[in-house]
Amino acid sequence: MTQQASRTARNARGIALIDRGTRVPVVQPTTPPKLPEECCTLSISPMIREMVNRLAREPADYPSVGHAARLARVILDELVEMPRERFNLPISGNPKIRAIANALTLEPSDRSTSAEWAKRVAMSERSLSRLMIRETGLTFGRWRQQLHLVVALRELASGAKVQNAAAELGYSSVNAFITMFKKGTREHARTVEQLHCN
Template sequence: MRGSLLQYFRELDPDSLERPVVALMVDTQEKEDEVPIHTHRKGQLVLAQRGGVTCEVPSGLWMVPPRCGVWIPGGMPHSNRATANASIYFLYVDMNAAPVPHECCTLSITPLLHEVIHRLATLAPLYDQEGPAAHIVAVLLNELIEMPTERLHLPVTRHSKLRAIADALMENPADRRTVAEWGEAMALGERTLMRLVVAETGMTFSRWRQQLHIIIALQRLSAGDSVQAVSEVLGYDSVSAFITMFKKALGKSPARYFSDRAKRGEQTPAAHLS
């Protein structure tokens, strides 16, 4: 299906499909697209075939690089934002169909699981449960619960002032204001703000902002932006400074990070990473 994500969700109610697992693929339009906060009974795996997707839940932001998936358990409010020209799989799973996680997590998707999801997505949502689809679903569920997790989320908070800072940094990630400057803007003392960030997110302010930069960097690199362009968007003085930050956070340079994914059969915008 090609069109806006909002149109897609208006036309489909996954909970109305009486199947334990349903897979669908959506190609977004030539601009960023977003589905506002919503819920459904089934759990949802959001898998980016091309481009990047960010999911927001009450406890954080979750980045979906190509060939990774974000798992959102049933009943959890969430929104989805996709980059332009993204290709996305939405997998809906009955929470009783398998021992799936009851918390959000980012999963590293193997080529086998990706192909099984793709195969199921080619079938009609109300597929014949007595035919070959039953075997596809069995393999899919067995593989899904074995997938390793990755640390690609940003803890956020319902505290109004911290949320205001997070929203501002997402709008302008190059903003380099210090904790003291943010405290002044939020009418908080520097130490008060530092303690508040740690209490609400489990991270120091600098680590929290760095995690946001990693999420934005992965999303933009996944969409095909160059390392230089991403470093400029994030406000780094040089490409080397950005690469150093990336390596400290993920243990690899951007080129190596995506190269390793390519070796596992995952798509990578390698041409933009040199």
């Protein structure tokens, strides 16, 4: 089964559903289902995707009773059953990794090598490499790609153009950005598909 990704985010108003390219009004459930408390990416079925697309055609202030409200409740009930995708960025409490994470979060276009980052945090490149794997489970390069995916998803979900997201992340061309994005999201989709097949 092909999986699509949507994000759910709790805020003071309710739960916002954002599908790639489609924005859905905030859903305000009277009894919220047991969805994750933090912003995350869920793998969704084609059925949910179609229901989200249908709900997107309703006015933002749809009545709390009626077809749209029932559809929103079914979507929320179904989302509880969907697995999370790992589009999060593992960050360690280690001060050196936290310093790198903070710097790259403020300036994601920084293309410094792992050797340059090691020098900045007063370590050898090899020590930084081992520390990164031990603390995050990822190599430095894979970790930075994950950071770029998280930033790209945030930017694209908020309506940024692909060109702007690519520039913010320091990509020399939109094609290079799209290649990274497709590769990163395809790896996640493959992992989720394997979980569903086993």
